[in-house]
Amino acid sequence: xxxxxxxxxxxxxxxxxxxxxxxxxxKSPIILTFKIIATMCTFAIMLPTREEILKxxxxxxSRSGGKGGQHVNKVSSKVELVxxxxxxxxxxxxxxxxxxxxxxxxxxxxxxxHIVAQEDRSQLLNKxxxxxxLIDLLxxxxxxxxxxxxxxxxxAVIEKxxxxxxxxxxxxxxxxxxxxx
Numbered sequence: 001x002x003x004x005x006x007x008x009x010x011x012x013x014x015x016x017x018x019x020x021x022x023x024x025x026x027k028s029p030i031i032l033t034f035k036i037i038a039t040m041c042t043f044a045i046m047l048p049t050r051e052e053i054l055k056x057x058x059x060x061x062s063r064s065g066g067k068g069g070q071h072v073n074k075v076s077s078k079v080e081l082v083x084x085x086x087x088x089x090x091x092x093x094x095x096x097x098x099x100x101x102x103x104x105x106x107x108x109x110x111x112x113x114h115i116v117a118q119e120d121r122s123q124l125l126n127k128x129x130x131x132x133x134l135i136d137l138l139x140x141x142x143x144x145x146x147x148x149x150x151x152x153x154x155x156a157v158i159e160k161x162x163x164x165x166x167x168x169x170x171x172x173x174x175x176x177x178x179x180x181x
Contacts, residue, residue: 078118
């Protein structure tokens with residue numbers, strides 16, 4: 001599994017590549033673009049390939065409800081994808097823990113993830129939709145939110161707010177009737 005690098009590091013790598021192109025070696029822009037795309041792809045890969053994921057998936061089919069008339073009673077178009085997170089060798093132990101934590105409501109007692117697709121009347125389309133749902137669910141579950149760094153409000157912003165506040169206060173004060181003291 002490749003090492004994950006955040007967006008800022010990828011941008012720095014791209015900036016260096018562009019700087020070298022502009023001021024350093026004179027390579028053609030096509031080669032540079034290809035190298036940049038290859039660099040981005042290398043660092044952007046977070047999940048294994050679709051084929052590797054499907055090695056650990058089991059498909060079950062059954063009769064689907066819904067539209068179709070008599071055809072529904074004859075054809076098994078509903079697809080249930082069963083994925084074993086703990087048997088998947090391409091996830092590290094930390095990733096497996098994170099997946100188990102985030103998907104605990106969707107896992108059964110054996111730790112299996114069940115995804116059902118029955119939207120279409122075709123078994124093949126439902127199978128594809130189940131695979132897409134699985135990959136999307138894994139991507140969203142492995143996504144780690146960046147921790148927010150609280151920043152201090154600049155002094156100039158505070159002073160501007162206070163000046164604006166006093167200006168509005170003086171405007172409102174001038175609207176009052178003068179007192180006869």
